[in-house]
Amino acid sequence: xxxxxxxxxxxxxxxxxxxxxxxxxxxxxxxxxxxxxxxxxxxxxxxxxxxxxxxxxxxxxxxxxxxxxxxxxxxxxxxxxxxxxxxxxxxxxxxxxxxxxxxxxxxxxxxxxxxxxxxxxxxxxxxxxxxxxxxxxxxxxxxxxxxxxxxxxxxxxxxxxxxxxxxxxxxxxxxxxxxxxxxxxxxxxxxxxxxxxxxxxxxxxxxxxxxxxxxxxxxxxxxx
Numbered sequence: 001x002x003x004x005x006x007x008x009x010x011x012x013x014x015x016x017x018x019x020x021x022x023x024x025x026x027x028x029x030x031x032x033x034x035x036x037x038x039x040x041x042x043x044x045x046x047x048x049x050x051x052x053x054x055x056x057x058x059x060x061x062x063x064x065x066x067x068x069x070x071x072x073x074x075x076x077x078x079x080x081x082x083x084x085x086x087x088x089x090x091x092x093x094x095x096x097x098x099x100x101x102x103x104x105x106x107x108x109x110x111x112x113x114x115x116x117x118x119x120x121x122x123x124x125x126x127x128x129x130x131x132x133x134x135x136x137x138x139x140x141x142x143x144x145x146x147x148x149x150x151x152x153x154x155x156x157x158x159x160x161x162x163x164x165x166x167x168x169x170x171x172x173x174x175x176x177x178x179x180x181x182x183x184x185x186x187x188x189x190x191x192x193x194x195x196x197x198x199x200x201x202x203x204x205x206x207x208x209x210x211x212x213x214x215x216x217x218x219x220x221x222x223x224x
Contacts, residue, residue, distance in 0.1 A: 021183050022047060024152065025175035027191075033061060033127070033167035036158060041173075043152040049177035052085075052147040053184040054154070055191050058139040059169035063131040065162070066100025066107035080159040081168055087149030096159065101132040112140045130165055138189050144181055 024043055058081070065077040082096030097110040118124050118133040127133060156170045174190035187193065 021053075021176040021178040021187060022049070023176055024052070025173055028173040029171055030173075031125070031169060031171055033059075033169055034156075034158065035164055035167040036161055038155055038157040039170065040153065040155045042154075043175070044150065046150050046152060046177060048148075048179075050146065050148055050179050051144060051181045051184055052152060052175065052177050053142055053144045053187070053190060054173065054175045055138050055142040055189050056173040057169075057171045057191075058136040059127075059171065060099045060101060060134045060136070061127060061129065061167045061169070062101065062133070062165040063163055064099045064101045064166050066102070066105075067098040067109060068107045078160045079162070079166060082157050082159065083143070084153070084155035084157065085143075085145055085147070086153035086155075087147060088151040089149065092147060093145060096157075099134075101134060105134075112136050128165070138191055142189060144184050147177070 024046065028041075030039070060081070064079045066079065068077055078098060079100070080096045080098055082094065084094045085092045098108045099110050100106075100108045115134045115136045118129055118135070120129060120131050122129055122133070124133055124135075152175070156168075158168060161167075172191055174193075176184065176187070176190055178184050
């Protein structure tokens with residue numbers, strides 16, 4: 001399935017002389033659950049830059065079994081979610097972690113230890129929560145990585161999921177570029193950036209004409 005989405009490049013700056021960056025994506029939302037899928041988003045014609053920062057929320061829904069295989073069914077377990085980052089030349093980095101929604105949430109390699117938990121049956125935005133839901137707002141405090149190409153490729157994917165109930169969501173995606181990593185660090189969580197507020201480490205748009213200088217990222221979902 002192919003879906004064409006549009007995002008705009010916006011210049012953002014703060015009171016700090018270091019914190020100068022440019023928007024690539026601001027609050028892209030995909031509240032669909034994914035199971036044994038790859039969600040790929042490609043951004044083209046990026047301006048000159050050296051670093052990219054991304055922030056997003058990650059939802060881990062239902063019976064993820066983590067790293068340990070289940071003794072009564074060895075085909076279950078080792079449930080992975082991952083992030084691939086690339087450009088027009090290929091892969092830059094790829095990271096994957098195991099997750100569990102059971103016990104003390106220790107049978108996993110996921111490094112983010114801050115989440116909101118909804119027990120089985122608890123309602124959250126109409127999701128089919130049969131076995132539990134964990135929501136990681138601003139997962140891993142975001143990712144900053146070296147990137148200089150004109151094309152940015154993001155792939156969110158899973159591996160090893162068993163029952164069809166095991167699923168995930170990536171939502172509230174924000175992306176910015178900069179010439180210096182210190183600029184992106186100073187900005188903090190892109191999800192919290194006020195567009196029109198001027199102040200220390202807050203951002204404002206520079207030039208209304210830039211609001212309409214749009215790129216066309218292509219969203220592709222492919223069965224693994």
